[in-house]
Every structure is written in structure tokens, then in C-alpha cells.
Amino acid sequence: MAQFPLDAAHILALADAMIAGFKDNPTVFPSPPVSWSDLKTLRNAAADSLEGQTAAQAAAKAATERKNADFDALDDAMKDGISYAEFTATSPAELGLIGWGPRAEPTPLAVPGQPLVLEIVRQDADALELDWKKPRTGGKTAFYRAEMRTVNPAGEWTLKETATSTKIDLTGIPGGTQLEFRIVAENAAGRGIPSNTVTAVL
Structure with missing residues (x-):
């Protein structure tokens, strides 16, 4: 047809x-x-x-x-x-004569906000994978710090690894110990508020 x-x-x-x-x-x-x-x-x-x-x-x-x-x-x-x-004028009023204005002052970089919804998505004998959501507030994150401490007795938070994405694999974790983990966002302005903590026993 x-x-x-x-x-x-x-x-x-x-x-x-x-x-x-x-x-x-x-x-x-x-x-x-x-x-x-x-x-x-x-x-x-x-x-x-x-x-x-x-x-x-x-x-x-x-x-x-x-x-x-x-x-x-x-x-x-x-x-x-x-x-x-801009090179010749001596005041904003003179720049206004051509319909222009002074350059805006640069906005200071703010520290990042708090990483959200940290969770353990995979756990092995001496390793685990953490996943979280990026901060909804604050300045742009340069990198994330994955921090760890013992629970009993309560230890000091120490840096385990850093990441630029919102997930990380942590390996070489000592077994037989209850451990807490948290994520902190950081940039040139400083460290943000830590995320919620998660607990694991490997």
C-alpha cells in the first residue's frame, strides 16, 4: 500500500x-x-x-x-x-555620568553548612562506606572530613579520610571496638557544623 x-x-x-x-x-x-x-x-x-x-x-x-x-x-x-x-573616574558619581557604577564588594566566603542524613550504606570486617547529603546552607564546600572516635571510652574526634563527593569508603578500621563517625564540611573560611553521628562495631 x-x-x-x-x-x-x-x-x-x-x-x-x-x-x-x-x-x-x-x-x-x-x-x-x-x-x-x-x-x-x-x-x-x-x-x-x-x-x-x-x-x-x-x-x-x-x-x-x-x-x-x-x-x-x-x-x-x-x-x-x-x-x-573605572580607571579614570575618581568617584561613583563620575561613573554614573556614563550609566555605570562602582564594582560591588566581593561577598566574603561563608563556612559550609551541616552535612545531612549521614548513614552507613555498607559494612565489612574492617571497612565501611558512608553516604550523606550535602549542606543546604552556608558557603560552597571544598571537601568533607570523615572523622572517627571510640565510644567506650569516649575518644577524641580524629580525621580518618577526606572526600570531595558525598560518599566515602573507609578501610583499615580496627575491629572489636565500637566507633562513631561523623562528616564535617570545610572550605577556606573554616569548618561547618558536624553531621549527625553513626555508630559501628567491626
Whole structure:
């Protein structure tokens, strides 16, 4: 079973075949619902519209490229002018004469927030895997500290490993001891609030 074409080129090709078939075979097709001449008129109109659309698309693409190039040139010139004005002006009021203002003061880096939902996702004889959620508040985290301490007797928190992602594998953990683990986010501004603690006996 034949399938009606979907693209313009094949539709026009089928129209040409129909026009020729109706025109050259009047005894086979004595009274088609549309005459070959009317079909030819419609075909030519469609072809003209396609040609016009193609030309318009090409013109639109060229106009967009021209606009982008013009704005790039304008941006570069304005940035050069702003750099000159920032070097030359002696006050914000003078920068205001060209519609500009002083540079904003850099925002101080804040310490990271608290890592969330720390949990043990895998535990072996002398190793375990910790997983947590990144802080929802505070400054950007540079890295995480995985800290460990004994429970009985209560020991000091010590650094076990560091990570840049929100999971870590800890190996070489002494067995037969109840241990607590926590995660602390850190950056150049300092350490954030420690996460919840988890307890394990390996």
C-alpha cells in the first residue's frame, strides 16, 4: 500500500506524476475530482511558497548572524569604555555620568553548612562506606572530613579520610571496638557544623 509523502520534495514529485498521469490518460481517468490543470496551479503555488520560505529562512539566519556580530562588537567597545572609565573616574558619581557604577564588594566566603542524613550504606570486617547529603546552607564546600572516635571510652574526634563527593569508603578500621563517625564540611573560611553521628562495631 502506497503511503502519502510527508516532506515537500516528495509531495511535489508525486504532484508532478499525478498531473502527468491525469493529463496523458483521460480515458483511464475521465473525470478526476480535480483537473490536471487545477492541480498544476496548486502545485506551482506550493512550490513558490516553499521557495519563498527557504529564502526567508536564509535571510533570517543571515540577519541573526549579523545581529550577533553587531552586538559582539558593541559589547567589546562598551567594555573597553567601562574599563577606561573605572580607571579614570575618581568617584561613583563620575561613573554614573556614563550609566555605570562602582564594582560591588566581593561577598566574603561563608563556612559550609551541616552535612545531612549521614548513614552507613555498607559494612565489612574492617571497612565501611558512608553516604550523606550535602549542606543546604552556608558557603560552597571544598571537601568533607570523615572523622572517627571510640565510644567506650569516649575518644577524641580524629580525621580518618577526606572526600570531595558525598560518599566515602573507609578501610583499615580496627575491629572489636565500637566507633562513631561523623562528616564535617570545610572550605577556606573554616569548618561547618558536624553531621549527625553513626555508630559501628567491626
